[in-house]
Amino acid sequence: MNSDSPRPSVPAGAALYIAVVQFLFVTTWTLYVLFLPRLLESAGLPAAWTPWILLLDQVVFLVADVASGVFADRVQRTLGRIGPWIVGATAVSCVAFLLLPHAVRLGGAAPLLALGLTVVWTLTSSALRAPPWVLLGKYAARPALPWLNALTLVGLAAGGATAPFLGVVLRDVDPRLPFAISSLTLLAATAGIIHLERSLARRSTAAATATAPTQPQAPRVLDARQTAWMVGILMLAAAFQSHVSLNAAAQYLRFVRPAALELLMPLFWVGFGVAMVAGGALCRRHGALALMASAALVGAGSALAAANAGSLPLLIAAQIVAGAAWGGMLVAMFSSAADLGRSGREGLALGTMFAMLALAAIARIGAVLAGWPTSAAMAPAMAWLPVALWGAGGVLIGLLARRATWPRSPSGR
Template identity: 40%
Template sequence: MVSAGEPKAAGGPALASVQFFFTLGWTVYVIYLPELLASAHMARAWLPLLLMADQLIFAVMDIAFALVADRLTDGYRKLARLLLWLTIISTFAFVLLPMSGNVSPSLLIAVLFIWVLSASVLRAPTVVLLAKRARAAQQGSLVRWYAAGMALAAALSPYVGTLLKGVDPRLPFVLAAVTLLIAVVVLMRTVMAAGPETRVEALQPVAFAVYAPALSVLVLAAGGLQLHAFVNAGPQYLAHAAKENLPWLMPLLWVGFFAALPAVGALVKRLGMLTVAAAGIFLTALGSYASAVVDSLPSLVVMQVLSGVGWAAALAGLMEYASTSGTRGAEGLFMGSFFAVLALATFGRILLVSTLLPHSPQLQGLMTFLPSGLLLAAGLIAALYAFKVSGRHSVMS
């Protein structure tokens, strides 16, 4: 995921592998969670509550672990050891999950809490770990490697769900845990072998208040994308295709996302991070709106892929802006808040679908165009913010 002429950041492929296996492990967990609850004789009503609790824990720990990383002296080595030990704890907890419900509901909840708490270090802190020893010019490469691993796993997730039907949960849980641990060990060895790089830039972190508008853009855009990809896309496909085709159709947004990533670096270099992000959000809004009004499956497929292309530019542009804004010394604060907002967007989507949407006909009527409306609002704010930031840079130069 490195564009031509862009400095390579050590550990990028290893970071992509960690995110790939982490996302697949999360998919395994979500697929089997209803079965785990049933084994513990817990009502299905616990399902959305636990998934929302997971996202709240992720949001808190994204910021907490990232702030710890900012305060560590000789940070990259101490952070690497912390990540490795917590990943080992996460591995054991994940392996125990399928067996915990057979003992008691309390044990299942306790093991689940330990797993979510320890696994949260594989989100923001892994990026912070590499960002702290990379040059500012390499931040974009790290961001796109991260996004590539996540997107590839997201594209494969529906197929994984199909393959795991009827499989004893202990096997996929063990495989997911062990492969993720191996990926983390490889990442840690890469980091420790390369050592810290000497930074030649005289950059300092921007004031967080200056960066904060990017988070408002992110929460609106991520909320719109969540509703488009995980709420509206399924029914839209079912209006034109049989249900058995969904596993082949649902990943198309992430296929477009993954395919667009190599071009994002060149666009950012030419146009700037926020400009690319704003354009990507507008493109995603267009794809979301068109997906709701097209009248054929081929047109819907094109619009879903277009949405993925736009989201690649939007997410990578905003994430690179967060990473470079935190250079140097505040990578944790900026990246932790970025990932926390993503977790809160997922929390909001689950809350909406499980609690609000079933009991509100008015809200159901808005759902067709609510995602594109949120994305359009985010794009307008992002465009104004990009203009303001570029004007500030012009004055300073």
């Protein structure tokens, strides 16, 4: 019997519930990015500060993701309940988000208060990044994690797909209304995590056993293989950022007018969502690292096809395949982080993974500030960047997959 057998089975509904929370979190972030220039102007700050504020947000995420992951590990070991801490931090986050469009109307104190609320919101919202996956891994049998991770990632896919439509529908809306609705809805949904955790704990009398490590804990200091894993994730995430945020719109505009982008940009996330169906099964059958490497190489090929597409149908097909490849990569990232962190260090591993995603976003914002996407001289390099990063990252992760000493799920072959 493997070491994960004492853990109770986790119903798919639990993963889907967390997916709903993730969807609402992505929606609040989309609203924030959409209205940030207007909020800054209302507070007496130049809208040109927007990319710098977003850069600051990602720096905060970079630090807070690791801290929240480590804290989730500690809460899990000492108090045995992660849910109340997630809900408490989310409550603070939602209050800060709710107050943002009101603070900018407070006269001379508005700029400082608006910036302070932004930092508080970003800092506390890290509770909705790594910790929910720690909660899922706490009760789920390890062989089921890839499938449960895939279900949970459906929320990110839905949030990414609806982002362009939100930009169109809410373009001229007073931000106070969507900020209030999204923050209150997110808080209400997150509050259910406490009930979810209690329900999972009651599913088996062995739930308490799941909180006690049955294997040696993962090392506190990352070794060379784990450092290479971090570098590989950073490369894959940077490729995603450059392909979707820097290249996709320009590639579509070769064939369509700007108004069509709201229908075309979500196609990447359609592919992402479709990949969730097979990603969990492939990850369980072949191993997380093998799937991540294979999906990265597929992503490199699809990015190359998108850059050289001679027609709109070919470009659409390439973007859908790229989305499916990113979906496979992300499922494998979460599963490999769970393998790396077991037992008792899942939060540290997941927090580190999210930190690499934030660092990739920082690099993307830095490229925008440097003017790379609009530079004719940089155009060839920008087109090849996701190809090179996905390709190199896939090779690196593939080499790691060949190392028999890497932690593997009991179901891995």
